[in-house]
Amino acid sequence: MSVLDSIIEGVREDLSKRRRSLxxxxxxxxxxxxxxxxxxxxxxxxxxxxxxxxxxxPSKGALSAIVDPAALAERYQEAGASVISVLTEERRFKxxxxxxxxxxxxxxxxxxxxxxxxxxYQFFEARAHGADMVLLIVAALAKSQLRDFYDLTTEMGMxxxxxxxxxxxxxxxxxxxxxxxxxxxxxxxxxxxxxxxxANLIPQIPIEIIRVAESGIAQRSDVxxxxxxxxxxxxxxxxxxxxxxxxxxxxxxxxQG
Numbered sequence: 001m002s003v004l005d006s007i008i009e010g011v012r013e014d015l016s017k018r019r020r021s022l023x024x025x026x027x028x029x030x031x032x033x034x035x036x037x038x039x040x041x042x043x044x045x046x047x048x049x050x051x052x053x054x055x056x057x058p059s060k061g062a063l064s065a066i067v068d069p070a071a072l073a074e075r076y077q078e079a080g081a082s083v084i085s086v087l088t089e090e091r092r093f094k095x096x097x098x099x100x101x102x103x104x105x106x107x108x109x110x111x112x113x114x115x116x117x118x119x120x121y122q123f124f125e126a127r128a129h130g131a132d133m134v135l136l137i138v139a140a141l142a143k144s145q146l147r148d149f150y151d152l153t154t155e156m157g158m159x160x161x162x163x164x165x166x167x168x169x170x171x172x173x174x175x176x177x178x179x180x181x182x183x184x185x186x187x188x189x190x191x192x193x194x195x196x197x198x199a200n201l202i203p204q205i206p207i208e209i210i211r212v213a214e215s216g217i218a219q220r221s222d223v224x225x226x227x228x229x230x231x232x233x234x235x236x237x238x239x240x241x242x243x244x245x246x247x248x249x250x251x252x253x254x255x256q257g
Contacts, residue, residue, distance in 0.1 A: 002189035003058060008140060010091045011116045019121060028128035038110040038133040038159035039179055041082045042210045042233050047223065049250060050112060050212065051076035052085040052237030053103060055094040059191040062094075064241040069099040070106040072246065077107045079247040080254070083133065085112040085235060097129050104130030112161065116140055123152050133159040138169040139188060150176050161212065170201050181205050182212035182235060195225065202229040223253050 001009075042048045053069045056062050066072055073084045086103050087095035095115075104111050113131035115122065118140060126134050134153055138146060146162075153160040162173045163182045173181055183205075185197045195216045205211045213226035214235040223234055236253065243249035 003191055004137075004140060004188040007058065007089070007092055007188075008116050008118055011089060011118060014090050015119055015121065022121075022124070025121070025124045025128055029124060032128055032130055035127070035132040035157040035159075036110040038083055038112070039210065041110050042180065042212075044232075047227055047231070047254060048082040048233035049076075049080065049254065050083040050085050050233060050235040051079075051081035051240055051246075051250065052087065052114065052235060053095075053099060054085075054087050054114075054237035054241050056092065057238065058092045059186070060238065063238055066241065068102075070102040072241070073103040073107050073111075075246050076240070076250070077109055079250040080256075081109065081250065082233065083110045083112055085114045085237070087237075088113055088115045097125060100126075100129045100131060110159070117149060118145075120149070120152065123149065123156060123158075127156050127158060131158060133161060135161050135163060135182075137163045137188065138173050139163075139165060143172060143175075146172065147176050150178065163214065164201065165197060167201065167204070170204060178209060180210040180212065182214045183231075184214040186215035195222065198226050198229045198231065202226070202231055205230070217253065220253060220255055223255075 055066050086100045087093040088097050088100055110132035112133040113126040114135050150160050161180050161182050162178045163184050164170045164173050165184050183201045185195045186193045193216045198213050202211050210232050212233045213231040217234050217236045218239045240246045240249050
């Protein structure tokens with residue numbers, strides 16, 4: 001079993017324990033404010049940052065306690081983040097839906113629910129807890145699921161970040177005419193990182209699509225490399241949460257430090 005398969009197995013088990021009736025979750029969705037426009041937030045000539053609230057990872061283990069995720073998100077926003085990514089997977093990343101709710105209440109920019117979305121109910125959860133954007137990992141979904149989940153996300157007013165790691169996954173993603181594609185330099189099946197994925201895949205993505213470089217972004221040179229390949233935005237977690245000063249860390253990545 002690959003690492004990705006193992007994570008998804010745990011996600012399904014945890015979901016079965018917390019699942020509520022559709023009536024309850026739809027009532028909570030109805031009370032949520034309309035989704036913010038993540039597409040608009042990530043457009044522009046300057047490099048955009050999706051800054052991540054991330055306590056742990058399967059590859060590195062514990063990264064940061066993050067007692068107050070909302071306060072960290074506020075610092076990210078003050079430092080110039082365009083979107084806040086909140087890990088909500090419990091077992092490997094130590095995140096919760098409560099983190100998503102807390103962050104949404106404190107920031108005025110779009111919020112991404114970062115999780116392994118493999119069940120329709122999770123999209124209802126995302127919207128009910130205030131998400132403006134969700135992650136769709138192409139490697140984790142069948143072709144029909146990818147299309148259905150993308151359509152559902154759009155119908156609910158949210159944006160979808162389609163994550164790819166290989167040329168085959170990019171080809172599958174392009175079939176549904178996405179507006180945002182993220183190239184992850186980490187292979188989720190092995191957890192190996194190879195930033196050559198940026199050079200191999202980002203130039204193949206049409207410029208009208210927002211192109212996001214994910215994983216392996218630790219220093220200014222990494223940002224410059226991704227930008228030179230055509231990235232419009234970077235998604236950064238570890239380099240920020242392990243820094244003594246996340247604001248300075250973000251400015252340094254952007255060449256503003």
